[in-house]
Amino acid sequence: MLTMLHTSPVHVPVFDALRDEEAPGLALRHLVRPELLDRARAQGPDAVRQEVSATLVAAAADGARAALCTCSTLGSVAETAGAALGLPTLRVDRPMAAAAVAAGPRIAVLAALESTLAPTGELLAEEAERAGHAIDVRTVLVPGAWERFEAGDTEGYLAVVDDAARRVRDADVLVLAQASMAPVAGRPGLPVPALASPRPGLRAAAQLAASDTSFSGLRTM
Known part of the structure; x- marks a missing residue:
């Protein structure tokens, strides 16, 4: 089990x-x-x-x-x-982090919660050290996203996350820090390949x- x-x-x-x-x-x-x-x-x-x-x-x-x-x-x-x-x-999110490190050195992290930023950054650093890669991590906190999530407004939550994802540039890969962001990773037309953690x-x-x-x-x- x-x-x-x-x-x-x-x-x-x-x-x-x-x-x-x-x-x-x-x-x-x-x-x-x-x-x-x-x-x-x-x-x-x-x-x-x-x-x-x-x-x-x-x-x-x-x-x-x-x-x-x-x-x-x-x-x-x-x-x-x-x-x-x-x-x-x-x-x-550990398998996702390993995949992000393998995808390229420029990693953008999209988060809905500020409390996620430090743990996700530390995780990426761990996986980069394990792989022997140098990485450059940039974090983006999505304003108002978590408030929508807590209110049960899933559609609104994913909409603001999607909007933030489409604004990311100059990155090799985009890490969606919250598992709840996963549906955004599969949407067409994102400027940067996005990774989600659940699967x-x-x-x-x-x-x-x-x-x-x-x-x-x-x-x-």
């Missing part, structure tokens, strides 16, 4: 559909914890480290063989907590969950 840690319920049907396409038969368990993102935005990601760790402990006890965190703000915290526990845990993230996490050697029990803390 793969446990999904979300901070919004909108991701549940998205990842169920991706599971059906990428890993039919894989059991998913969705944990939706919006309060974790609220606290991380107010106090920083480290403020929720203990709660994230406790959530992963409970997931393993319920039979999870791996976990996928779909929140880009909490991704690093989740990966670190999972590693300490012995539960393979992946942040959804490659789910694919990589499914491989973790399917591995016979991926999980050998929780480590003691």
Whole structure:
């Protein structure tokens, strides 16, 4: 079983559909914890480290063989907590970041949340170091996007993200920092190739969950 840690319920049907396409038969368990993102935005990601760790402990006890965190703000915290526990845990945007580094040195990052900017930049730097590539990262915060998302105005949210994506120039690749931005990546006519995290993230996490050697029990803390 793969446990999904979300901070919004909108991701549940998205990842169920991706599971059906990428890993039919894989059991998913969705944990939706919006309060974790609220606290991380107010106090920083480290403020929720203990709660994230406790959530992963409970997931393993319920039979999870791996976990996928779909929140880009909490991704690093989740990966670190999972590693300490012995539960393979992946942040959804890591495969996307690796693909972005491979695409070229000039990387533009589009984000709806300011709290995402630093974690995404750090992730890209990690993947660039792993690949031995030099990169130049430029970040763009989309004004008003998150307010639309929180209000349930998905169409309006994607419209402002799409508009911002079409203004990006002088980049080899565009990284859509929030998983919820994924529909924009498939739209025609974008001036820069855009990458989204849900599909490659789910694919990589499914491989973790399917591995016979991926999980050998929780480590003691």
